[in-house]
Amino acid sequence: MMVLMKKELFVCDDCGERKRLSSMERHFCENPTHNRAVEMRPSRVKKPTPAKSPKPD
Ligand SMILES: [Zn+2]
Numbered sequence: 001m002m003v004l005m006k007k008e009l010f011v012c013d014d015c016g017e018r019k020r021l022s023s024m025e026r027h028f029c030e031n032p033t034h035n036r037a038v039e040m041r042p043s044r045v046k047k048p049t050p051a052k053s054p055k056p057d
């Protein structure tokens with residue numbers, strides 16, 4: 001059985017890097033200007049805005 005690797009656009013909020021990567025995995029920005037690991041978010045996921053984020057209840 002052939003497994004399709006679903007890919008989607010991931011964005012680094014820190015430097016703006018964009019890459020198409022497997023949506024099944026988590027990805028960290030490889031930009032060497034970061035001195036810490038920055039996780040990239042899928043572009044379909046809105047950047048979290050703490051003031052407006054609705055609480056699930
Ligand atoms: Zn970055």
